[in-house]
Amino acid sequence: xxxxxxxxxxxxxxxxxxxxxxxxxxxxxxxxxxxxxxxxxxxxxxxxxxxxxxxxxxxxxxxxxxxxxxxxxxxxxxxxxxxxxxxxxxxxxxxxxxxxxxxxxxxxxxxxxxxxxxxxxxxxxxxxxxxxxxxxxxxxxxxxxxxxxxxxxxxxxxxxxxxx
Amino acid sequence: xxxxxxxxxxxxxxxxxxxxxxxxxxxxxxxxxxxxxxxxxxxxxxxxxxxxxxxxxxxxxxxxxxxxxxxxxxxxxxxxxxxxxxxxxxxxxxxxxxxxxxxxxxxxxxxxxxxxxxxxxxxxxxxxxxxxxxxxxxxxxxxxxxxxxxxxxxxxxxxxxxxx
Amino acid sequence: xxxxxxxxxxxxxxxxxxxxxxxxxxxxxxxxxxxxxxxxxxxxxxxxxxxxxxxxxxxxxxxxxxxxxxxxxxxxxxxxxxxxxxxxxxxxxxxxxxxxxxxxxxxxxxxxxxxxxxxxxxxxxxxxxxxxxxxxxxxxxxxxxxxxxxxxxxxxxxxxxxxx
Amino acid sequence: xxxxxxxxxxxxxxxxxxxxxxxxxxxxxxxxxxxxxxxxxxxxxxxxxxxxxxxxxxxxxxxxxxxxxxxxxxxxxxxxxxxxxxxxxxxxxxxxxxxxxxxxxxxxxxxxxxxxxxxxxxxxxxxxxxxxxxxxxxxxxxxxxxxxxxxxxxxxxxxxxxxx
Numbered sequence: 001x002x003x004x005x006x007x008x009x010x011x012x013x014x015x016x017x018x019x020x021x022x023x024x025x026x027x028x029x030x031x032x033x034x035x036x037x038x039x040x041x042x043x044x045x046x047x048x049x050x051x052x053x054x055x056x057x058x059x060x061x062x063x064x065x066x067x068x069x070x071x072x073x074x075x076x077x078x079x080x081x082x083x084x085x086x087x088x089x090x091x092x093x094x095x096x097x098x099x100x101x102x103x104x105x106x107x108x109x110x111x112x113x114x115x116x117x118x119x120x121x122x123x124x125x126x127x128x129x130x131x132x133x134x135x136x137x138x139x140x141x142x143x144x145x146x147x148x149x150x151x152x153x154x155x156x157x158x159x160x161x162x163x164x
Numbered sequence: 165x166x167x168x169x170x171x172x173x174x175x176x177x178x179x180x181x182x183x184x185x186x187x188x189x190x191x192x193x194x195x196x197x198x199x200x201x202x203x204x205x206x207x208x209x210x211x212x213x214x215x216x217x218x219x220x221x222x223x224x225x226x227x228x229x230x231x232x233x234x235x236x237x238x239x240x241x242x243x244x245x246x247x248x249x250x251x252x253x254x255x256x257x258x259x260x261x262x263x264x265x266x267x268x269x270x271x272x273x274x275x276x277x278x279x280x281x282x283x284x285x286x287x288x289x290x291x292x293x294x295x296x297x298x299x300x301x302x303x304x305x306x307x308x309x310x311x312x313x314x315x316x317x318x319x320x321x322x323x324x325x326x327x328x
Numbered sequence: 329x330x331x332x333x334x335x336x337x338x339x340x341x342x343x344x345x346x347x348x349x350x351x352x353x354x355x356x357x358x359x360x361x362x363x364x365x366x367x368x369x370x371x372x373x374x375x376x377x378x379x380x381x382x383x384x385x386x387x388x389x390x391x392x393x394x395x396x397x398x399x400x401x402x403x404x405x406x407x408x409x410x411x412x413x414x415x416x417x418x419x420x421x422x423x424x425x426x427x428x429x430x431x432x433x434x435x436x437x438x439x440x441x442x443x444x445x446x447x448x449x450x451x452x453x454x455x456x457x458x459x460x461x462x463x464x465x466x467x468x469x470x471x472x473x474x475x476x477x478x479x480x481x482x483x484x485x486x487x488x489x490x491x492x
Numbered sequence: 493x494x495x496x497x498x499x500x501x502x503x504x505x506x507x508x509x510x511x512x513x514x515x516x517x518x519x520x521x522x523x524x525x526x527x528x529x530x531x532x533x534x535x536x537x538x539x540x541x542x543x544x545x546x547x548x549x550x551x552x553x554x555x556x557x558x559x560x561x562x563x564x565x566x567x568x569x570x571x572x573x574x575x576x577x578x579x580x581x582x583x584x585x586x587x588x589x590x591x592x593x594x595x596x597x598x599x600x601x602x603x604x605x606x607x608x609x610x611x612x613x614x615x616x617x618x619x620x621x622x623x624x625x626x627x628x629x630x631x632x633x634x635x636x637x638x639x640x641x642x643x644x645x646x647x648x649x650x651x652x653x654x655x656x
Contacts, residue, residue: 010512017598018647020502020543020574022514036282037270038304039320051512082512106201106509112276112440112604118200121285124304129293140202140288155510156203174348181434182483184338184379184410186350215348246348270345276440276604319346364610365598366632367648434529440604446528449613452632457621468530468616484531 001041002127003072004029007063007087008049009080011116013108024049028109029078032120040124043072052080052087052104060087064094074127077102078120081150081157084136088145092134101127103137106155165205166291167236168193171227171251172213173244175280177272188213192273193242196284204288207236216244216251216268224251228258238291241266242284245314245321248300252309256298265291267301270319329369330455331400332357335391335415336377337408339444341436352377356437357406360448368452371400380408380415380432388415392422402455405430406448409478409485412464416473420462429455431465434483493533494619495564496521499555499579500541501572503608505600516541520601521570524612532616535564544572544579544596552579556586566619569594570612573642573649576628580637584626593619595629598647 006012006027016023029044047066048059067075079087081104091100103123105116123137134145138157149160170176170191180187193208211230212223231239243251245268255264267287269280287301298309302321313324334340334355344351357372375394376387395403407415409432419428431451433444451465462473466485477488498504498519508515521536539558540551559567571579573596583592595615597608615629626637630649641652 010509015599015603017502018644020545022507032282033304035277035279036286036304037279037302037320038282040304053512107507110605111507111602113199113602115199115201117281118196118202118285121282121304122200122289125286125289125301125306126293128306129290137289138201140197140200140204140285142289142292152510156201174345179435179439181338182480184381184408186343217348271343274441275343275438277438316346360610361632363605363607364614364632365607365630365648366610368632441527443527443529445609446524446530446613449610449632450528450617453614453617453629453634454621456634457618465617466529468525468528468532468613470617470620484529 001043001072001074002124003070003075004042004044005063005066005075005077006044006046006049007052007055007059007077007079009052009078009104010108011078011105012049014110022108027078028116032109032117036117036121038124042124050080052083055080055083055087060090063087064090067091067095067098067100070098073097073132074099075101076123076127079104081106081138085145085148085150088134088136088148092145095134097132099127099130099132100134101130101137101142102135165207165236165238166288167234167239168206168208169227169230169239169241170208170210170213171216171219171223171241171243173216173242173268174272175242175269176213178274186272191242192280196273196281200281200285202288206288214244216247219244219247219251224254227251228254231255231259231262231264234262237261237296238263239265240287240291243268245270245302245319249309249312249314252298252300252312256309259298261296263291263294263296264298265294265301265306266299329371329400329402330452331398331403332370332372333391333394333403333405334372334374334377335380335383335387335405335407337380337406337432338436339406339433340377342438350436355406356444360437360445364445364449366452370452378408380411383408383411383415388418391415392418395419395423395426395428398426401425401460402427403429404451404455407432409434409466413473413476413478416462416464416476420473423462425460427455427458427460428462429458429465429470430463493535493564493566494616495562495567496534496536497555497558497567497569498536498538498541499544499547499551499569499571501544501570501596502600503570503572503597504541506602514600519570520608524601524609528609528613530616534616542572544575547572547575547579552582555579556582559583559587559590559592562590565589565624566591567593568615568619571596573598573630573647577637577640577642580626580628580640584637587626589624591619591622591624592626593622593629593634594627
């Protein structure tokens with residue numbers, strides 16, 4: 001059993017045709033799991049629907065609490081990419097003993113060309129087999145929370161050496 | 165480093181607009197990896213482009229040989245779903261000591277509603293973390309080669325108990 | 329008011345994931361009109377769901393009859409491209425005095441890369457402004473029924489000179 | 493022969509994945525015509541790539557001038573929907589004697605669910621058959637420039653009676 005915690009991010013952004021801008025409505029997770037013909041025993045819980053640049057400490061505390069409170073020991077957290085690593089750090093400190101995989105998308109799922117479905121398949125798979133810990137799954141790869149950063153210029157997540 | 169062996173299957177079927185039927189052209193794997201913004205060190209090798217119902221023993225022998233000959237110890241094989249389990253069995257017998265993950269799709273990638281991108285993200289992730297063995301990755305799950313079958317009526321892969 | 333008569337064709341072909349082949353289910357016309365945000369007063373009537381290569385004289389007679397029986401003087405007929413011109417000829421002989429526009433698609437609408445939505449927008453527009461007669465609307469163009477053929481090698485509809 | 497004048501608008505908005513916002517790059521018109529298998533003799537000219545809310549009098553003057561200068565007597569102008577009617581008015585005053593059809597989209601073409609392809613098929617068709625004048629083609633319908641407004645609440649173009 002896996003719990004998916006939804007927090008928003010590019011993943012779930014939609015085009016609001018009356019305002020002519022991007023906005024959040026409901027999460028696309030159920031539709032994505034249907035498209036992927038996913039047969040995992042999954043529970044989806046929407047915690048918030050926000051841009052990760054707007055995420056405050058109180059929001060992160062809520063995510064940590066939800067992970068701790070979850071009956072499942074394996075979780076996937078969908079999250080905006082800009083501060084994903086920051087939330088991963090908060091989870092490593094506050095929700096030990098579980099396998100928690102954060103993932104997101106560079107392009108909204110509602111766009112035809114999104115990386116969201118690929119990332120979701122990847123995150124759910126890593127969540128099933130990795131040992132307890134907090135991970136970021138992006139670009140087909142996984143990173144432990146303390147060895148990753150988002151390169152803002154390329155939009156790619158990359159490994160960092162923390163021993164230095 | 166991961167090697168992806170392409171054998172065809174629904175994954176790569178396209179609509180041939182002059183003939184009005186489904187057909188194979190080149191594999192969509194490079195495009196799919198680009199869409200998924202995959203940053204893994206991946207080599208793609210097209211072995212054949214056939215429907216898995218048309219796959220003969222000689223074709224399976226070729227797949228086994230390619231897995232054995234590969235320098236990589238982690239491989240993903242894209243394959244039609246109908247005889248995927250049969251090829252998994254051949255690989256278990258003939259290509260030991262490597263992590264080999266077979267995957268496919270129920271809907272061609274070229275269709276908007278394909279499960280292919282989800283499955284590819286899933287297979288590449290399992291291939292990175294599972295111990296040596298032969299696996300089928302479909303529906304967000306992984307199965308060892310000797311404990312899975314495709315349910316032809318539902319189109320879903322399901323676990324079978326082989327101890328009976 | 330426009331009546332849309334649905335007869336099947338590539339337009340409405342879907343991928344049957346259990347059989348692994350193309351098949352007809354319900355028409356995509358309502359979904360397409362929704363996507364196009366069409367506000368025309370349109371009635372959709374499904375006459376048959378067949379490949380136009382399988383269309384017999386009795387089928388064409390039914391289409392002619394439906395056009396004649398319609399209260400609307402402007403109609404769009406969705407049709408497989410292979411014998412679209414043949415049905416246009418039958419309509420010219422059997423359903424005079426109305427503006428009838430036949431259209432179709434080279435790629436099924438259910439595929440991401442279909443020309444169907446473009447053709448539907450085109451056909452509905454021509455149907456509103458052309459004088460009574462039978463027309464084929466494909467490739468952004470319109471042709472009177474007796475001056476068009478489908479080039480089987482290129483998949484393109486082209487004008488023919490009938491004065492010769 | 494038809495000339496397409498590109499001015500931007502929702503039609504051509506893209507998702508900028510590094511900035512996480514909507515932006516203009518190159519026009520999608522060539523790709524859309526290819527998808528629609530359009531065989532019309534069309535010339536595409538990009539005048540500007542802006543949101544129609546940002547359009548100034550000088551921009552409208554440029555569009556009017558381009559329509560007047562065009563060798564073609566039939567033109568399609570892609571345009572943001574918010575001030576499309578305003579530009580139509582300017583064209584009616586400044587570029588008489590030609591058939592000019594303005595069109596746009598409520599959802600960017602780069603999104604899977606865009607009405608753009610439908611509208612383009614529609615606008616190109618109306619441009620071929622309507623007499624000289626300035627028209628708006630949206631929602632499958634056409635309106636003369638002085639009898640249309642965009643309903644901001646519903647996002648739909650509707651006929652207005654100007655005789656009052």
